[in-house]
Amino acid sequence: MKTFILGRTKEEVQRLIPEKQIKTVKLGEARICVSRDGEDYFAFESHCPHRKADLSRGFLNGIQEIVCPLHEYRFNLKTGQVSNAQCPDLTLYKTELTEEGLKITVPVSM
Structure with missing residues (x-):
């Protein structure tokens, strides 16, 4: 795993990742x-596991799910x-908001 x-700060992370934007x-x-979504940060694979649609073109619904743009499959974040x-x-990938920024841990083999 690599983090x-x-x-560089919590405020900068908020500007980089606007509310409910992907x-x-x-x-x-x-x-x-x-x-x-508020203070909850999520990191996840960029393509839907169903038909590999680009999830950055999807949207977050009101219950912390990413909705795939292709078939509207919903995944709990x-x-x-x-x-x-x-x-x-x-x-999903582990996230942690710290005073130094948003830490995201991903497998090394990716």
């Missing part, structure tokens, strides 16, 4: 999506579980 840091970032070799379909769960 990356986005931003940003794509490249961390090492990994391309992932990052979003936030705290567990990764799909809630309305039959497909693999979404891969």
Whole structure:
């Protein structure tokens, strides 16, 4: 596992990741999506596990789920579980907001 840091302060992270927006970032070799809902930050794989649609084109609903733009599959951003379909769960990455920025941990092999 490798930990990356986005931003240099909590305030900068809030500006980089606007409320309920989905940003794509490249961390090492990994391309992932990052979003936030209030003080909760989420990092997840950039493509839907169903048909590989670009999740940065999806949206966050009111119950902390990412909704895929292709078939509207919904994935819980705290567990990764799909809630309305039959497909693999979404891969999530650990996030931690600190005074030094947003820490995101991803597998080294990505």
